[in-house]
Amino acid sequence: MSIAGELLARHRDRLAGFPGPLTEHFEAGLKALSPRFSPTQLQQWAETGVELTALNLRSWEAAAEYFKAGPEFDPATPWSAIEHLGNEAMSMAGDSTPLAISFVRSAPATLRMIGPDHVRQWADLGRRLYKGNWKSSALAAQFYDLSPDLFGVLRLSQASRLAVFVDELSRHSYELASACLTAAPQVLSDLEPDDRLPFITYAVELAQSSWADSRLYFERGTPLVHKVHQPLRERFLLLAAQVARGHNRSAFQYLEEAANSMAQLDPATHHRVVEMSEKLAVYSPYAAMDFIINTPTVLEVVRLDELDPWHEGGLQILKSSRDGGEAYFRLQSTRGEDVLENLSARVELTRVGEVLRMYCKALTGRDVHVHATAQLAEKGIGWSDEQRASTEGTTIYLPEMMERYHDKDENFAAFKVFATHQAGRLEFGSFDFDFDRPAVVLERQRPAREETSSGFVTDMERFFDLMPNRKLASDLFTITEDTRIDASVKREYGGIRKPLYRMQEEELERRPSPRQMPLRDAFVENMVRVSLGGSDFIEWPMEHSQPMALALGIMELMLRPEATVEDAAEATMRLYTLASSIPNVATQELAEGEWGNVEPMESSGQAMPMEGGEMGGEGGQPQFGDVGEGEGQEGEEGEADYSSPEPVDFRGDFKPELVQLLMKLRDGAEGGDAGEMSPADLTPEQLAELMEKSAEIDLDSLMEGDIDSSSGMFLSNLMKEAGTPASEKDHEKGEGEPTSDSSTGEGEGEEPLQPIVTVYYYDEWDFRAQDYKPRWCAVKESKLQAGEENFYENTLREHAGLVQQTRKQFELLKPEMFRKIKRLPDGEDIDLDQAIEWMVEHKAGVNPNEKLYWRRNKVERDVAVAFLIDMSASTDEEINKRDRQQDDGDYDDDPRKYLSWWVSKRRQELATPPKRIIDLEKESAVLLMTALETIGDQYGIYGFSGYGRDNVEFFVIKDFDERLDQPIKQRLDNITPIRSTRMGPALRHATHKLNLTEAKVKILVLLSDGRPQDHGYGRDRTEKEYAIHDTKQALNEAKRDGITPFALTVDRAGHDYLKTMCEDMGYEVVADIEALPSRLPTLYRRLTE
Amino acid sequence: MSETSTRQEATIWQAEEYSVTEEPYYLPIGDEIPLFEAAYEQRIPVLLKGPTGCGKTRFVEYMAHRLGKPMNGAGDNAPRPLITVACHEDLTASDLVGRYLLDAEGTRWIDGPLTRSVKVGAICYLDEVVEARKDTTVLIHPLTDYRRLLPVEKQGQVVEAADGFLLVISYNPGYQSALKDLKHSTRQRFISIEFDYPPREHEMEIIQHEAAIDAGLAGDLAKLGEKVRNLREHGLGEGVSTRLLIYAGKLMAKGISPRRACQVAVTWSLTDDHEVQRSIEEVVTSIFE
Incomplete structure (x- = not known):
C-alpha cells in the first residue's frame, strides 16, 4: 500500500462525517502531492487538514480548501512553504474560519506571485486587518481573495503599505475600506509601476486626514496622477501628501486642483514647477500646493522666466510670515498682486485708464472718457468687435490689455499709440466732415456727383451715397483719413513718432501679400501699405502701373499739414474711381518680374489726377457714375467680389457714419436747435435703410434674429445712447469706483422700479498675512426702499420732549461758532497783552509787532457726518x-x-x-436727523448688512447730496434686520463717501449691536480676531483720510472688542440701550464741538 | 534780457523814481494797447483780469514805458514812473497811504506807495488787489472817479493826484474764493481788460523770444501749454502759465533735455497729484522726443 493509500484509509472515517467533496479533495490532494514529498511530510499535510476540520463547526470548509489547494501548488513549491501555510491556516481558523478559507484558497495563486518564502509575511498582512469582529474578518478575507491580483501589480513591501491604508480606512468605514480594496488591483494596474507606491503613500496620508475622500481618490486619482509628467509624479504626490498630513480636510481638493493645473502647463515645465514647490513645502505645504494651483493663472500674466522672481518674492515673505506667504501664493494678497503687476509686461487698461483718459482729454480738449472696447460692443449700437480700439465721438475705447511686447513700458507706449490715434480722430476732425465744405488740397467733386441732395441723415451718409459700392468707399475713406490722422499725429507729437513708426513697420510685416489677391483687392491692400508709410512695400503688376501711380500721388496729398477730412473724402472719390477701373481678377499667373514698385505721379493740389488720363472725364469734372458701378461690375464674369483688407491693429475701428448719426441724435436729445435732428425724427424706415446700406454696421455679428427685431433693438440702443450724455456713464475703476450698474427696472410702469445697485470693490485686511486681500469684498449700494408713510412724524410725536431737548442742545452749538481771534492789525478792541508787549519792544528799540487787536470771527461750521447703521439679524432682539x-x-x-x-x-x-434694538436705532436716527437739520451739517445715513464677501449690502437711507424729503423719511422706516455684519467693507464704503465731500471736519459714526461677524469673515464661524482686525484696519484707513471715526455699540460685551478695534479712537458702549435715542445726539454734539 | 543777467550789482531806486527804462518785450494779442492808451488819455482806471503768468504785469510795464512823459519838449519820452504793489492779506490802508514813525524828535511821516504815485503822477499798479484788506477800498474809490483825490486821514490832508497818475489793478477771477470777490462798487470804477493765455501761435512767438530758443521747441512748448490747459479742472487751476512755459524754454536753452525741462518746469510745478502728473508727463513725452 502506498503512503497515500495508507493515509487515505487512516483518515477516511474522520472525514466521512463531512459533505462528500471533502474526502474527494483529500484524495486528489494526496495524489498530487505524494510524488513530491516524503511520507512524513505527506502525513503531516494530511494531519494538518484533518485537524482543521476539528477546530470548530465550520472549519471543515477551510479543510476542504486546504485539500483542494494541494493539486494547485506549483510543482516547485517546497515543503516548508506548505508547512507554513498549514500552520497559518490552523491559527487563522482558530480565529475566523472565513479568513482561513480565503487564505488557503488563494494561496496557490498567491505563492506563484510572491514566491514560496513569504507565506508568513503575506499571512501577516491580512491578519493585520482582522480585528476580531465579522466585518474585519470579511475585509481580511477579501484581502486574501484579492491577493493574487494585488501581487500582480504590487511587490510584497508595497502591498504592506496598501494594507496600512486599508487598515486605517477600516477604522472609519469598513465599507469604504472594502470598496477601495476591491478597486485597488485595477486602479494600481492603470498606473505605471513606479507610480504605485507614491499613489498608496498619498492614500495613507489621505486616510488619516480626510478619509472620506479616499473613495474619490480611488475613483479619480489615476487620471489626475497621469496629468503630471511621469518622472515627477512621485515628488508631486509627496508634496500633496504633506498637505494631507496637516490634517487638512480639503487635502484631496488640493491634489485635484494642483493636478489640473499641472495639466495646463507644458510638461517640460513640470520639473521646474515641482522643484519650486518643494522649496516652499519646507515652510508651508499649503503654499507649495497653492503655488502649483495658481501657476497657470500667474503665467497668464507673466512669462515663464518671470515665474522665478514671483516665486522668490513669495518665498521671502513665507520665510518671515507663514500666513503672509500662504496668502501670497493663494493670490489673495495685495503684495503678491503688486509683485505680479511689476513682473508682468502686460499693461491693463484698468490700471492706466485714468491716465490715458486725462491724456486724451489734454490732447483733444474734450471731456472724453476711456473705456474697454467690450463695453462699446455691449451697447449694441453698431460696434461688434470687442478687441479693437475705436471711438463713438465721446469716449475712446481701447482693448482691455496690451501685451504685444516683453516690456511694460513698450506696452504702455503701444497703448498710447492706440489712444493717440483715436484722440487724433477727435482732435483732427475725422467726424466733422461737412458735405458742403470745400476741401483744401483737392478740388471739390462732391456736388457734381450727386443726383439728389435729400433723404440723408448725416453728411457722411450723403457722401457715401455718391459711391455705389459702399464697402469699397468706406474702406478707402478709412485709409485716406487714417493716413491723414497718422501724418497729423506724427507732425504734432514728435515724441510719439518712434513707437508709431515701429507699429507701422510691424503692421507692414504682418500684412498679407497682395500677390495672392484679386487685382482690386490688391490695389486696396497696397493703399493700406502706403498709408502705413510703406511705399517700398508696394507689390503691384507693372502693367497696371498708371492707376497705381495716380493713387500714390493722391495719397501723398494726405500727408500735407493743411489737408482736412474733406480732402480725405475727395481723395476717397478719386481712389474709388481708380479702384473701380481695375478689374477684380486673379493675378497669380503673373511672373516674378512683372511685380514691382511704382513711382508716384506728381499730383499738384488742384490738378485732377485722372485729368487727361484714360479713365478721366471731360474737363475738370470727370464722369464718376459710369465708372463707379462697383456692385454691378462685380457680377461680371471672372471677377471676384471685393473683400476688405485686413484691419490695421493700432488704428482700430473707424465708423464715421455711425458717429455722425450718434452725434446728431445726441444734439437732438439735448434739446438743441429746432432745426436739429431729434431721435423722433428718425423713422424706423430711415434707420432700416441706413443699416442696410451702411458698410459700417455688420448686422450679422451685431445681433442675431431677424432684421426687423434687430433694427428695432438697434434703434432703441441708439436712442438710449444718444439720450444719456456720456458724462453720466459709469466707468470701471478700482477701489471706490462703481464697476457696474445693473438692472434698472424693466417694463417701466408695470411694476415698481427695482433699486439701482452699484457695485464697489474693496480690499480686506488679513491680519495674519499682514496684507490686504485685493478687491476682496463687493459692496452693493442701493437706495433703501420706502417704508410706511408716517413713521418719521410718529417718532417725532412720540419723543416730542426729547426732540425739544436735543434741538435746544444743538442750537446751543451755534454761538460757540464764534471765536476770538487775536493778533490782528485791526479789530474790535486792543488786546491788552499785545499792547504791553508792543510798548516793551518799542522801548527796547526793536521793530514792534503791530498786531494788537482781537476780534470775534465767525467760524464756518463745515462738518460732514456719515452714520452707518448695523442692520444685521441680531438687531431683531427685543430689548x-x-x-x-x-x-x-x-x-x-x-x-x-x-x-x-x-x-x-x-x-x-x-x-x-x-421694542427691538433696530427700533431704537431707527428712532435715534430720526432724532439725530432733526437735530442735524437745525445746525445744517452735511450728513448721510446708511445701513449695511449682507452675507459673505461678495454680497455686502449697503443701503442708502440718505445720501450726502440728498435733502431730507418725504421719500427719505419713508426709507427710514424700512431699516430692518437682515443678515450678517461685515463691518470692514461697509466702513470703507462710508469712508469713500465721506472722502467725496469737501467738508473740513468729517465724522464717521458706526452704530452697531455687536461685534463684526460674517460668513467667511475669519477662519471659521467662531473666530473673532480676523473680523475685528479688519474692522480696526478700516477704521484706521478712515482716520488716515482725515476722518474722525466713532463706534457706538449697545452690546454689553462691547468693551472687550471695541478696545481692540478702536484703540485710540473714540467709542462708547451704551449701557442702557433705551438711552440710545437721547445719547446719540449728545454724543454727536460733543464730537463736533 | 541778457543785459539784466550781466548786471553786476543791484540798482537801488526810490520807489517814485523807478521807471521802466528799456522797452519790455510785449506781444499784443488784441487791442489792449490802444485801449490802455485811450484809457490813460482819459485817465480812466484800468482793471486787468486774467490768470497767473499770462502777462498782466509785463503789459503794465510795457505801457508805462510806452506812455512815458514828454522829455523837455520834443524827442523821446522819458518813461512814466511805475509803482507796483503786490497786495497780500495783511495789506492795510496805511500800508498804501503812509504812516507816522517814531524817531528821536518824535514822529515822522512816511508816504506810502500810493501817496507817492499820486504825488509824482506815476502809474500805480496794485497787483492782485482782492488780496488786500477791505479798508483799502476807502482809498481806491475817491481816486478812481472824477475827483482823483487821495485822503490822507492821519495827516488830515487830501492830495489831488498829479496829472500823470493812473490806478491800475489786477485781479485773477480764477483762483480767489467766492469770499474774496471784488465788490461791485469797486469793479465798476474801472474798465476791464481781459487777459488769457495767448493763442498757440502768439505764445510760441513769446516763448521763442523770451527763452531764446528755436521756433520748433517754442512751438512744441506752446502746444504743450494748450494741451495741459485742457486739463484745467484736474486741480490745475488755470493750467500752465506762459511764464512756466518760458522757464521750461529757458532750461532747454541751457541744454536741459526738453522732457526733463518740462518735467521740472511744468509737470511738477503744476500738481502733486500723482495720476495727473503722469498724464501730463504722457502729454510731454508725446510732444517731445
Whole structure:
C-alpha cells in the first residue's frame, strides 16, 4: 500500500462525517502531492487538514480548501512553504474560519506571485486587518481573495503599505475600506509601476486626514496622477501628501486642483514647477500646493522666466510670515498682486485708464472718457468687435490689455499709440466732415456727383451715397483719413513718432501679400501699405502701373499739414474711381518680374489726377457714375467680389457714419436747435435703410434674429445712447469706483422700479498675512426702499420732549461758532497783552509787532457726518427681555397670578409690540436727523448688512447730496434686520463717501449691536480676531483720510472688542440701550464741538 | 534780457523814481494797447483780469514805458514812473497811504506807495488787489472817479493826484474764493481788460523770444501749454502759465533735455497729484522726443 493509500484509509472515517467533496479533495490532494514529498511530510499535510476540520463547526470548509489547494501548488513549491501555510491556516481558523478559507484558497495563486518564502509575511498582512469582529474578518478575507491580483501589480513591501491604508480606512468605514480594496488591483494596474507606491503613500496620508475622500481618490486619482509628467509624479504626490498630513480636510481638493493645473502647463515645465514647490513645502505645504494651483493663472500674466522672481518674492515673505506667504501664493494678497503687476509686461487698461483718459482729454480738449472696447460692443449700437480700439465721438475705447511686447513700458507706449490715434480722430476732425465744405488740397467733386441732395441723415451718409459700392468707399475713406490722422499725429507729437513708426513697420510685416489677391483687392491692400508709410512695400503688376501711380500721388496729398477730412473724402472719390477701373481678377499667373514698385505721379493740389488720363472725364469734372458701378461690375464674369483688407491693429475701428448719426441724435436729445435732428425724427424706415446700406454696421455679428427685431433693438440702443450724455456713464475703476450698474427696472410702469445697485470693490485686511486681500469684498449700494408713510412724524410725536431737548442742545452749538481771534492789525478792541508787549519792544528799540487787536470771527461750521447703521439679524432682539425675567420671579408661587400677568402682558405686547434694538436705532436716527437739520451739517445715513464677501449690502437711507424729503423719511422706516455684519467693507464704503465731500471736519459714526461677524469673515464661524482686525484696519484707513471715526455699540460685551478695534479712537458702549435715542445726539454734539 | 543777467550789482531806486527804462518785450494779442492808451488819455482806471503768468504785469510795464512823459519838449519820452504793489492779506490802508514813525524828535511821516504815485503822477499798479484788506477800498474809490483825490486821514490832508497818475489793478477771477470777490462798487470804477493765455501761435512767438530758443521747441512748448490747459479742472487751476512755459524754454536753452525741462518746469510745478502728473508727463513725452 502506498503512503497515500495508507493515509487515505487512516483518515477516511474522520472525514466521512463531512459533505462528500471533502474526502474527494483529500484524495486528489494526496495524489498530487505524494510524488513530491516524503511520507512524513505527506502525513503531516494530511494531519494538518484533518485537524482543521476539528477546530470548530465550520472549519471543515477551510479543510476542504486546504485539500483542494494541494493539486494547485506549483510543482516547485517546497515543503516548508506548505508547512507554513498549514500552520497559518490552523491559527487563522482558530480565529475566523472565513479568513482561513480565503487564505488557503488563494494561496496557490498567491505563492506563484510572491514566491514560496513569504507565506508568513503575506499571512501577516491580512491578519493585520482582522480585528476580531465579522466585518474585519470579511475585509481580511477579501484581502486574501484579492491577493493574487494585488501581487500582480504590487511587490510584497508595497502591498504592506496598501494594507496600512486599508487598515486605517477600516477604522472609519469598513465599507469604504472594502470598496477601495476591491478597486485597488485595477486602479494600481492603470498606473505605471513606479507610480504605485507614491499613489498608496498619498492614500495613507489621505486616510488619516480626510478619509472620506479616499473613495474619490480611488475613483479619480489615476487620471489626475497621469496629468503630471511621469518622472515627477512621485515628488508631486509627496508634496500633496504633506498637505494631507496637516490634517487638512480639503487635502484631496488640493491634489485635484494642483493636478489640473499641472495639466495646463507644458510638461517640460513640470520639473521646474515641482522643484519650486518643494522649496516652499519646507515652510508651508499649503503654499507649495497653492503655488502649483495658481501657476497657470500667474503665467497668464507673466512669462515663464518671470515665474522665478514671483516665486522668490513669495518665498521671502513665507520665510518671515507663514500666513503672509500662504496668502501670497493663494493670490489673495495685495503684495503678491503688486509683485505680479511689476513682473508682468502686460499693461491693463484698468490700471492706466485714468491716465490715458486725462491724456486724451489734454490732447483733444474734450471731456472724453476711456473705456474697454467690450463695453462699446455691449451697447449694441453698431460696434461688434470687442478687441479693437475705436471711438463713438465721446469716449475712446481701447482693448482691455496690451501685451504685444516683453516690456511694460513698450506696452504702455503701444497703448498710447492706440489712444493717440483715436484722440487724433477727435482732435483732427475725422467726424466733422461737412458735405458742403470745400476741401483744401483737392478740388471739390462732391456736388457734381450727386443726383439728389435729400433723404440723408448725416453728411457722411450723403457722401457715401455718391459711391455705389459702399464697402469699397468706406474702406478707402478709412485709409485716406487714417493716413491723414497718422501724418497729423506724427507732425504734432514728435515724441510719439518712434513707437508709431515701429507699429507701422510691424503692421507692414504682418500684412498679407497682395500677390495672392484679386487685382482690386490688391490695389486696396497696397493703399493700406502706403498709408502705413510703406511705399517700398508696394507689390503691384507693372502693367497696371498708371492707376497705381495716380493713387500714390493722391495719397501723398494726405500727408500735407493743411489737408482736412474733406480732402480725405475727395481723395476717397478719386481712389474709388481708380479702384473701380481695375478689374477684380486673379493675378497669380503673373511672373516674378512683372511685380514691382511704382513711382508716384506728381499730383499738384488742384490738378485732377485722372485729368487727361484714360479713365478721366471731360474737363475738370470727370464722369464718376459710369465708372463707379462697383456692385454691378462685380457680377461680371471672372471677377471676384471685393473683400476688405485686413484691419490695421493700432488704428482700430473707424465708423464715421455711425458717429455722425450718434452725434446728431445726441444734439437732438439735448434739446438743441429746432432745426436739429431729434431721435423722433428718425423713422424706423430711415434707420432700416441706413443699416442696410451702411458698410459700417455688420448686422450679422451685431445681433442675431431677424432684421426687423434687430433694427428695432438697434434703434432703441441708439436712442438710449444718444439720450444719456456720456458724462453720466459709469466707468470701471478700482477701489471706490462703481464697476457696474445693473438692472434698472424693466417694463417701466408695470411694476415698481427695482433699486439701482452699484457695485464697489474693496480690499480686506488679513491680519495674519499682514496684507490686504485685493478687491476682496463687493459692496452693493442701493437706495433703501420706502417704508410706511408716517413713521418719521410718529417718532417725532412720540419723543416730542426729547426732540425739544436735543434741538435746544444743538442750537446751543451755534454761538460757540464764534471765536476770538487775536493778533490782528485791526479789530474790535486792543488786546491788552499785545499792547504791553508792543510798548516793551518799542522801548527796547526793536521793530514792534503791530498786531494788537482781537476780534470775534465767525467760524464756518463745515462738518460732514456719515452714520452707518448695523442692520444685521441680531438687531431683531427685543430689548426688554431682561425686565421680563426679573418679573417672572414674583409669580412663581401662584400660577394663576402669573397666568393673568402673562395674559395682560401679552395683550399689551400685541397692542404695542416690544421694542427691538433696530427700533431704537431707527428712532435715534430720526432724532439725530432733526437735530442735524437745525445746525445744517452735511450728513448721510446708511445701513449695511449682507452675507459673505461678495454680497455686502449697503443701503442708502440718505445720501450726502440728498435733502431730507418725504421719500427719505419713508426709507427710514424700512431699516430692518437682515443678515450678517461685515463691518470692514461697509466702513470703507462710508469712508469713500465721506472722502467725496469737501467738508473740513468729517465724522464717521458706526452704530452697531455687536461685534463684526460674517460668513467667511475669519477662519471659521467662531473666530473673532480676523473680523475685528479688519474692522480696526478700516477704521484706521478712515482716520488716515482725515476722518474722525466713532463706534457706538449697545452690546454689553462691547468693551472687550471695541478696545481692540478702536484703540485710540473714540467709542462708547451704551449701557442702557433705551438711552440710545437721547445719547446719540449728545454724543454727536460733543464730537463736533 | 541778457543785459539784466550781466548786471553786476543791484540798482537801488526810490520807489517814485523807478521807471521802466528799456522797452519790455510785449506781444499784443488784441487791442489792449490802444485801449490802455485811450484809457490813460482819459485817465480812466484800468482793471486787468486774467490768470497767473499770462502777462498782466509785463503789459503794465510795457505801457508805462510806452506812455512815458514828454522829455523837455520834443524827442523821446522819458518813461512814466511805475509803482507796483503786490497786495497780500495783511495789506492795510496805511500800508498804501503812509504812516507816522517814531524817531528821536518824535514822529515822522512816511508816504506810502500810493501817496507817492499820486504825488509824482506815476502809474500805480496794485497787483492782485482782492488780496488786500477791505479798508483799502476807502482809498481806491475817491481816486478812481472824477475827483482823483487821495485822503490822507492821519495827516488830515487830501492830495489831488498829479496829472500823470493812473490806478491800475489786477485781479485773477480764477483762483480767489467766492469770499474774496471784488465788490461791485469797486469793479465798476474801472474798465476791464481781459487777459488769457495767448493763442498757440502768439505764445510760441513769446516763448521763442523770451527763452531764446528755436521756433520748433517754442512751438512744441506752446502746444504743450494748450494741451495741459485742457486739463484745467484736474486741480490745475488755470493750467500752465506762459511764464512756466518760458522757464521750461529757458532750461532747454541751457541744454536741459526738453522732457526733463518740462518735467521740472511744468509737470511738477503744476500738481502733486500723482495720476495727473503722469498724464501730463504722457502729454510731454508725446510732444517731445
